[in-house]
Amino acid sequence: MLETRDLLIEIGTEELPPKALRKLSESLTQELGQRLQAAGLAYGSLTGYGAPRRLAVWVQELTVSQPDRVLERRGPALTAAFDEEGRATAAAQGFARSCGVPVDELESLESEKGAWLVYRQRQQGAPTRELLPDILAQSLQALPIPKRMRWNNLPVEFIRPVHWLVLLFGDETIPAELLGVQANRETRGHRFHHPAPLYLAEPAAYGPLLETEGKVLADFFVRREAIYAQVVEAAKQLDGDALVEEALLDEVTGLVEWPVALAGRFEPDFLQLPEEVLIATMQDHQKYFPVRDGQGRLMPYFITVCNIESEQPEAVVEGNERVIRPRLADAAFFYATDRKESLASRCGKLKKITFQEKLGSVFERTERLAQLARSIAISMGGNGDWAERAGLLSKCDLVTEMVTEFPELQGIMGRYYALRDNESGEVAEALREQYLPRFAGDRLPGTPTGQALSLADRLDTLVGLFGIGEPPSGDKDPYGLRRAALGVLRIIIEAELGLDLRLLLERGCQAYGGRLTESNTAAQVHDYLLERLRGYYLEAGFRPDEIEAVLVLKPGQPWDFDRRLKGVASFRELPEAESLSAANKRIRNILRKSEEKIPPQVEPELLQDPAERALATQMYDLEQEVSPLLERQDYQAALRALASLRGAVDRFFDEVMVMVEDPTLRANRLALLDRLQTLFLRVADISRLQN
Amino acid sequence: MLETRDLLIEIGTEELPPKALRKLSESLTQELGQRLQAAGLAYGSLTGYGAPRRLAVWVQELTVSQPDRVLERRGPALTAAFDEEGRATAAAQGFARSCGVPVDELESLESEKGAWLVYRQRQQGAPTRELLPDILAQSLQALPIPKRMRWNNLPVEFIRPVHWLVLLFGDETIPAELLGVQANRETRGHRFHHPAPLYLAEPAAYGPLLETEGKVLADFFVRREAIYAQVVEAAKQLDGDALVEEALLDEVTGLVEWPVALAGRFEPDFLQLPEEVLIATMQDHQKYFPVRDGQGRLMPYFITVCNIESEQPEAVVEGNERVIRPRLADAAFFYATDRKESLASRCGKLKKITFQEKLGSVFERTERLAQLARSIAISMGGNGDWAERAGLLSKCDLVTEMVTEFPELQGIMGRYYALRDNESGEVAEALREQYLPRFAGDRLPGTPTGQALSLADRLDTLVGLFGIGEPPSGDKDPYGLRRAALGVLRIIIEAELGLDLRLLLERGCQAYGGRLTESNTAAQVHDYLLERLRGYYLEAGFRPDEIEAVLVLKPGQPWDFDRRLKGVASFRELPEAESLSAANKRIRNILRKSEEKIPPQVEPELLQDPAERALATQMYDLEQEVSPLLERQDYQAALRALASLRGAVDRFFDEVMVMVEDPTLRANRLALLDRLQTLFLRVADISRLQN
Numbered sequence A, B: 001m002l003e004t005r006d007l008l009i010e011i012g013t014e015e016l017p018p019k020a021l022r023k024l025s026e027s028l029t030q031e032l033g034q035r036l037q038a039a040g041l042a043y044g045s046l047t048g049y050g051a052p053r054r055l056a057v058w059v060q061e062l063t064v065s066q067p068d069r070v071l072e073r074r075g076p077a078l079t080a081a082f083d084e085e086g087r088a089t090a091a092a093q094g095f096a097r098s099c100g101v102p103v104d105e106l107e108s109l110e111s112e113k114g115a116w117l118v119y120r121q122r123q124q125g126a127p128t129r130e131l132l133p134d135i136l137a138q139s140l141q142a143l144p145i146p147k148r149m150r151w152n153n154l155p156v157e158f159i160r161p162v163h164w165l166v167l168l169f170g171d172e173t174i175p176a177e178l179l180g181v182q183a184n185r186e187t188r189g190h191r192f193h194h195p196a197p198l199y200l201a202e203p204a205a206y207g208p209l210l211e212t213e214g215k216v217l218a219d220f221f222v223r224r225e226a227i228y229a230q231v232v233e234a235a236k237q238l239d240g241d242a243l244v245e246e247a248l249l250d251e252v253t254g255l256v257e258w259p260v261a262l263a264g265r266f267e268p269d270f271l272q273l274p275e276e277v278l279i280a281t282m283q284d285h286q287k288y289f290p291v292r293d294g295q296g297r298l299m300p301y302f303i304t305v306c307n308i309e310s311e312q313p314e315a316v317v318e319g320n321e322r323v324i325r326p327r328l329a330d331a332a333f334f335y336a337t338d339r340k341e342s343l344a345s346r347c348g349k350l351k352k353i354t355f356q357e358k359l360g361s362v363f364e365r366t367e368r369l370a371q372l373a374r375s376i377a378i379s380m381g382g383n384g385d386w387a388e389r390a391g392l393l394s395k396c397d398l399v400t401e402m403v404t405e406f407p408e409l410q411g412i413m414g415r416y417y418a419l420r421d422n423e424s425g426e427v428a429e430a431l432r433e434q435y436l437p438r439f440a441g442d443r444l445p446g447t448p449t450g451q452a453l454s455l456a457d458r459l460d461t462l463v464g465l466f467g468i469g470e471p472p473s474g475d476k477d478p479y480g481l482r483r484a485a486l487g488v489l490r491i492i493i494e495a496e497l498g499l500d501l502r503l504l505l506e507r508g509c510q511a512y513g514g515r516l517t518e519s520n521t522a523a524q525v526h527d528y529l530l531e532r533l534r535g536y537y538l539e540a541g542f543r544p545d546e547i548e549a550v551l552v553l554k555p556g557q558p559w560d561f562d563r564r565l566k567g568v569a570s571f572r573e574l575p576e577a578e579s580l581s582a583a584n585k586r587i588r589n590i591l592r593k594s595e596e597k598i599p600p601q602v603e604p605e606l607l608q609d610p611a612e613r614a615l616a617t618q619m620y621d622l623e624q625e626v627s628p629l630l631e632r633q634d635y636q637a638a639l640r641a642l643a644s645l646r647g648a649v650d651r652f653f654d655e656v657m658v659m660v661e662d663p664t665l666r667a668n669r670l671a672l673l674d675r676l677q678t679l680f681l682r683v684a685d686i687s688r689l690q691n
Helices: A018-038 A090-099 A128-141 A203-214 A220-237 A246-253 A268-272 A275-285 A313-338 A344-352 A362-379 A384-393 A401-405 A412-420 A425-433 A448-467 A481-494 A501-511 A521-539 A544-551 A558-571 A577-593 A610-631 A635-643 A646-655 A663-681 B018-038 B090-099 B128-141 B203-214 B220-237 B246-253 B268-272 B275-285 B313-338 B344-352 B362-379 B384-393 B401-405 B412-420 B425-433 B448-467 B481-494 B501-511 B521-539 B544-551 B558-571 B577-593 B610-631 B635-655 B663-681
Strands: A004-013 A045-051 A054-063 A069-077 A107-111 A114-123 A162-169 A181-184 A186-188 A197-199 A260-265 A289-292 A298-306 A354-356 B004-013 B045-051 B054-063 B069-077 B107-111 B114-123 B162-169 B181-184 B186-188 B197-199 B260-265 B289-292 B298-306 B354-356
Touching: A004 A128, A004 A186, A004 A203, A018 A045, A018 A054, A018 A128, A018 A220, A018 A246, A045 A203, A045 A220, A054 A203, A069 A090, A090 A114, A128 A162, A162 A181, A162 A186, A186 A203, A197 A203, A197 B220, A203 B220, A203 B260, A220 A246, A220 A260, A220 A289, A220 A298, A220 B197, A220 B203, A260 A313, A260 B203, A268 A298, A268 A313, A275 A289, A275 A298, A275 A313, A298 A313, A313 A401, A344 A362, A344 A384, A354 A362, A354 A448, A362 A384, A362 A448, A362 A501, A384 A425, A384 A448, A401 A412, A412 A425, A425 A448, A448 A481, A448 A501, A448 A521, A481 A521, A481 A558, A501 A521, A521 A544, A521 A558, A544 A558, A558 A635, A577 A635, A577 A646, A577 A663, A610 A635, A610 A646, A610 A663, B004 B128, B004 B186, B004 B203, B018 B045, B018 B054, B018 B128, B018 B220, B018 B246, B045 B203, B045 B220, B054 B203, B069 B090, B090 B114, B128 B162, B162 B181, B162 B186, B186 B203, B197 B203, B220 B246, B220 B260, B220 B289, B220 B298, B260 B313, B268 B298, B268 B313, B275 B289, B275 B298, B275 B313, B298 B313, B313 B401, B344 B362, B344 B384, B354 B362, B354 B448, B362 B384, B362 B448, B362 B501, B384 B425, B384 B448, B412 B425, B425 B448, B448 B481, B448 B501, B448 B521, B481 B521, B481 B558, B501 B521, B521 B544, B521 B558, B544 B558, B558 B635, B577 B635, B577 B663, B610 B635, B610 B663, B635 B663
Parallel strands: none
Antiparallel strands: A004 A054, A004 A162, A045 A054, A069 A114, A107 A114, A186 A197, A260 A298, A289 A298, B004 B054, B004 B162, B045 B054, B069 B114, B107 B114, B186 B197, B260 B298, B289 B298
16 A cells, blocks of 8 residues: 555636636646546545635645566667577677666566566656646646636746646645745635735645635535525525526636625516516626526515625625616616507618628628518418518517617517507517527427518528638537537427428528528538537437438438438337338438339239239338328338338349349339338338348 | 435534534434435445534435335145046135136246245335335434433424434425425525525536535535645644644534634743643644644644634634633642642642441552552552652542642642642653553553552452442442553553552552452453453453463463464464364373373383373473473464474374273373473463364
């Protein structure tokens, strides 16, 4: 057992970016652990700490040195190393000299392949304390920091200026200079509560000392849980339930060293504002947590988390109340002002807003959306008028006071204002739903009008950008086309819409009139969508060959694709699948290789062999049976029915020779196989399935 | 995978006994874990919390119910259950009736031994929430609480009155009443800082919420580390090193919910007091941590850990300084007073103190100790006069003011006062050393006089109590005789003293004159000491048979025992050991079974067989070789030499018949074996070794 000690590393900085803190802390712990292992330094456990002004790692039971290693250098063969009388030859002496030892310190290495002179050097493992500064420097270099900064004219850079560094290994400071500071064993407490240095008795003391004396809860996850618990507890004191969003919780955790949740209130009158406005004001602008009552209605309270334990919490609360009041008053003013003018009346203002330099104004865009949404709605069996109206109004809220102030309320305010203008309810809803889904896993639009508008919005963007030669490339996707494509597919598939992409894309192109500079835009976007479709299903757990079997048909309807794919996935579980897939491969090869023209019809009277007659008969019956299933898009049932062909197909290949001398017979048999292949291809190319 | 949730259990009490807290908390965690497992309830991890007013356990990922079980009840054999036509017999119908099901719901159980009708009942696992109240009640009942109390006329009892109970399972309170309170999901914070209830968002919130809002660091070990770190840090601020004893650290951890270390000072004049007095005053009386400077000298500072974060820490420090000043002044006064009178002059006062009712006064005891220590010292080659003087003075400090106030300073003050009286340095040192070792693993007296006095003290106690019929029995050992016995053995063995226990015990008995009522006291105590010796070596890792091989010799000298034992342990590693041990067993059996008288000498002319002659010759040579080794007590070398007999002994048993017809020849061979056995027994009875 090698001796071990605990290690503590802390980098004290100026305030770190709160949204990046969690990732930074996790990365440092991970990078450090990997490098310790790579250096052969074993340890018991790693604990990472991350607070607004520090990143730290506590390594428990870290070995004090690398294990010793034996280096082996092979010299001449034993037969060449000693003469008949056992004296070292010149070769042996030369080798010994090159190793810097006398011949008698060399050893022999014997294996099945022979015996050699060998020099074994025991190399002592380096002490951990000497390796650590480099390991730490490399770990810091590997952190995900988009932009490093310099400070104080020092020749170093980091995400923020570094003020102190702790490198405590067991009971000793490791002497090192890193990021412009000298390592020691003093941390610092809370920026206001305990700015003075704190001497660390041992690495294990770090967390507990900072917690009690330093007033810093250094552990990110404990601090996060503390904030969550305090916020919930504070809301309970008001008989309410706190509304705690994960992202805000992470951000606040990145902002405070010592969390203290306090409840404040605002005038109940403001509750007349839409709740999204109140939530946006509290959450996004002030980093406050809203409070709901038992019925889910907002209460005139908020929970703020401050970074200081004040002796006068009332004063802190009052300060926070003073800050939010004008913001809510502003919001109320915007709301009142906006409602004086109808949404529709704002359309003209959209002319002054550019959608994309080459693609014209937002106004032109809304005209295209109106047209496209209308045609989509009609294809879906929806209300074309509503969709057209929603398209026209879709971007009007962008020029309201409220959305100018709270961009995250786009669509949401559109809905409120449309309702106020007595637009139809579904039109209003569509204004909000056009932005759904916002991210992977987000909910989808629920109304047909919302679905049509959301599809139109995404298709218009895709077609527009591809049409001026700006498709996404590599990591670059400034217009979020990838997300747009996935949104299109998800809406069509999950809402089970029988829409054809090619048609929609053609219409999308037409709507642009002469603006598009690229030819073939619809086909390009279609390929791009099919590529996304593959990714979508791979992620859902389907196998690449199953997807390929459907994709080769270049299907236009995503929902139809979905049903075919599920049919194939279910088919491959059948006992007949393997044999039929192999038979289809064979058929494809035969047909590809035959250079003659295949007649369009099978001539029944030319079928001589009982096996081919049996296959043909069963095939005709199945064509009848399968047709209605295909019409219903019940591809699973269709493939199950086709599976019954296995016996006849196997028998055919066992008993019948296709490429016979007689050209008439041969052509007829090729026609039979072609017809069989076509029958399967009406669902998918099952010859693509791998075993 | 069964669904899991976190569980939090907290029992809120009045202040728990601080020295018992750690044990209580660990026991609750352990008992609960065992009972959950016994009930078939799996969990991820257990975290125990223990603070002055609470015991808690956080169980992560506890399954929400027991797994389902199948109960199997066996009925009549199949042959008896159905008649020849396959109809159920009366036996089968009766069995089915007793299970409450029709015959056709019974199944059959077939094994190699036969086939039976069987009733299988799937029993659903009970929900965890229903099992928990009982599991908790049993766990609480199992806690190591010497005395339970009752309160408020409630029909329940616990170590302290219980004020609240948390039983939170996932997001739900488990409805239960335990220890007189109703379970809910509200904990309480710090007694002064946050006495109000705190709503728990979820079990994981417990620690973080109490830490930040409740101002209670509930985790015993984190709190302990925080105290340690704060105390060290506070001492560093004074350029000193804190003196932190584990026991005090545990106790302070049991006293505070939220530790805040503060440094205080006292008048540097008090540093003239012996440092043990200062440390006892700070540590034992005030629960303060003393501070040393770089040279290890005490500084005029102390670190106190308070349970409250004061807004005026200076006032708290001043209060503490005000408390310790009079205590130090008292100590200084005692010290000055005590030094006015010599130690020796206090002997008379010891006549009024009873050592033990039947064993007379402490004064009589010191006279015995003087006599016994003198004779021990002389046996050791030490100074008898010093030992006698030390014995006479040994208990005089018990009647000084200082030791009356600080009993833990007995011996220590004796030394200071003896030095002041110009007693010899080793006499003074012996006064302190007589109490060593105080506990298992404690250091031993270093001076011969100290060793003699410590041995005398322990032997006098052992002999006295055994002599009046009060040996320790079972768990009862009010005079600490077990510890005294171990002390005697450790001093003799570890200081390598060539003392004979039997002799010492005889002298110890004589010193009591006619006071002892039991006969045979010395032998009883000797047996008791040998028993302890066995335990001592078992703990040190020796094997029972090795110890037995030496113990059967009833050795008088423990140090000699030690050398023999190590010789045997080393002998058993030799390749000859097994065969020689077996031969010795055989010899012992032969000699035991022969009923004739064995002649005292081997007659060389009667040795006929070459094998017996060879054995005899080698044996005579070895007797010569081994004698000086035994004199030097080099038993390891002696056994190594005797191991060379293996060949001759094996050959003897292979070629020579011992129990021949000829009585002369037979007697002579028995005499040879007897002499061989004796030769080995001069070291140990190696026939006892097991393979």
